Amino acid sequence: xxxxxxxxxxxxxxAHSSGRDRLKSYTVGFGFAVLLTAASFLAAASPFVWxxxxxxxxxxxxxxxxxxxxxxFLHVSSAPDSTNTVLALAFGIFVVGLVVFxxxxxxxxxxxxxxxxxxxxxxxx
Amino acid sequence: MIDTIDGxxxxxxxxxxxxxxxxxxxxxxxxxxxxxxxxxxxxxIFSAFFAAYAVLSTHTDGGPGGTQLFKPAHVLIETSCLLVxxxxxxxxxxxxxxxxxxxxxxxxxxxxxxxxxxxxxxLTEFRDMVLLGAGPSRSAFLSAFFALVGTHGLHxxxxxxxxxxxxxxxxxxxxxxxxxxxxxxxxxxxxxLDIVWIGVFTIVYLGVHR
Numbered sequence: 017x018x019x020x021x022x023x024x025x026x027x028x029x030x031a032h033s034s035g036r037d038r039l040k041s042y043t044v045g046f047g048f049a050v051l052l053t054a055a056s057f058l059a060a061a062s063p064f065v066w067x068x069x070x071x072x073x074x075x076x077x078x079x080x081x082x083x084x085x086x087x088x089f090l091h092v093s094s095a096p097d098s099t100n101t102v103l104a105l106a107f108g109i110f111v112v113g114l115v116v117f118x119x120x121x122x123x124x125x126x127x128x129x130x131x132x133x134x135x136x137x138x139x140x141x
Numbered sequence: 142m143i144d145t146i147d148g149x150x151x152x153x154x155x156x157x158x159x160x161x162x163x164x165x166x167x168x169x170x171x172x173x174x175x176x177x178x179x180x181x182x183x184x185x186i187f188s189a190f191f192a193a194y195a196v197l198s199t200h201t202d203g204g205p206g207g208t209q210l211f212k213p214a215h216v217l218i219e220t221s222c223l224l225v226x227x228x229x230x231x232x233x234x235x236x237x238x239x240x241x242x243x244x245x246x247x248x249x250x251x252x253x254x255x256x257x258x259x260x261x262x263x264l265t266e267f268r269d270m271v272l273l274g275a276g277p278s279r280s281a282f283l284s285a286f287f288a289l290v291g292t293h294g295l296h297x298x299x300x301x302x303x304x305x306x307x308x309x310x311x312x313x314x315x316x317x318x319x320x321x322x323x324x325x326x327x328x329x330x331x332x333x334l335d336i337v338w339i340g341v342f343t344i345v346y347l348g349v350h351r
Contacts, residue, residue, distance in 0.1 A: 035235045042231035049224055057217060060347035071348065078343040082336050089227055089332040096160060097170055101177055108181035112188040119192035 045088020052081040169322055176326040180333045183296075187337050190289040191344060198348075202280035207349035210270055216346040219262050220338065223297075226255035227335040234328050240316045249308050252331070256301045263294050286345065293341055296334050303327055 056077045059065055065073060086092045092101055131139075165171075198207070233248035267287070270276065277287035307327055310320050 035239055038235050038238075039232065042228055042235075045231075046224070046228040049227075053220055053224060056343060056347060057213070057220075061213065074343050074347055078339050081339050085227070085332060085336050085339070089231060089335070090329060097166075100174055104174075104178055104181055108184060111185050115185065115188045116192045116195065119189075120195055123196040 041088055045084055048084040048088070049081055052077050052084065056081075168318065169325060172322040173325050173329060176329055180329060184333065184337065187289070187292065187340070190285070190292055191340060194285040194289050194345065197281040197285040198345075200281040202282075204280045204283070205273065205275050206282065207286075207345070210273070210275055211346050211349060212266070213346070215262055215266055216342055219259050220342050222255045222259040222262070223335050223338050226252045226259070227332055229255065230328050230331045234324070237316065237321065237324050242311060242316075245311060246308060249304055253301050253304050256297050256304075260294060260297055260301075263290070267291075290341060290345065293334070293337055296337075300327070300331055300334060303330070 056074055059070060059073045059077065086105075092098055092105060094102070166174075229248050229251045233245055233252060236244035236248055270283075275283055277284050304327060307320070307324055310323070314320050
């Protein structure tokens with residue numbers, strides 16, 4: 017049986033390679049994470065960023081940093097070992113999105129439709 | 142039957158066999174996948190707390206809000222502690238694969254100390270807030286804050302206890318396959334906590350200064 021040559025090169029970042037390669041992968045990931053964290057803290061405090069754009073910038077930086085952690089620290093990749101992990105991760109992100117955005121939309125809608133407290137008091141009289 | 146847990150030579154052989162003929166996956170892959178599913182469900186718990194915080198963060202009931210209570214310097218210290226401990230945890234995993242007990246203990250000690258430093262800063266912050274009269278019972282915003290950040294802190298506490306237990310296992314059982322799998326799961330847990338913390342510092346602490 018001829019082995020698939022692509023399999024060897026298809027492994028997760030630093031997952032089964034030598035200690036030195038793995039240390040390099042952790043160091044690169046750590047470097048990226050430090051840069052992104054510093055950028056987040058600066059973006060939140062800096063007067064040079066257009067204020068309405070700050071939440072979007074913070075969200076982008078946070079998602080980028082989560083990606084860096086997933087790839088360099090948790091070794092999620094396109095390697096064959098990792099296929100199930102990636103599928104489970106996609107489902108997890110889907111559920112997290114449903115819970116967070118679903119709650120925010122429903123609660124904002126309720127908040128919008130609810131009668132103000134003073135009006136409610138008047139009606140009960 | 143291919144058993145890949147005994148080290149690199151059999152693992153190399155394993156990767157040369159086509160996917161459909163490999164048989165059962167190595168226990169390292171199965172264990173980390175199962176633990177990964179646990180981590181995702183744990184993150185779903187956190188997502189519920191995040192949703193509650195997002196909905197309630199403006200409901201301060203006339204009490205203090207985030208801008209008055211949170212100190213960016215403390216958050217920066219906490220974030221640095223967790224980030225560096227994630228890195229030292231990674232280096233610990235490399236020492237474990239080299240079967241070097243002494244270096245494993247050193248990096249584990251560093252990881253645990255950084256985790257403890259994080260907890261110390263967080264608990265100091267909680268104590269100051271409670272002393273200011275801004276405890277979890279003050280407003281819906283503070284209830285949501287203490288639930289979210291407290292749950293994360295509880296996870297870090299459990300992580301430190303788990304790390305200490307794992308070092309005791311390394312000392313008594315040595316680098317057995319079972320112990321190696323548990324250490325791998327611990328490292329996944331520790332890195333996942335850091336990912337949750339990215340969400341916490343972005344949404345809870347930096348989100349208020351806009």
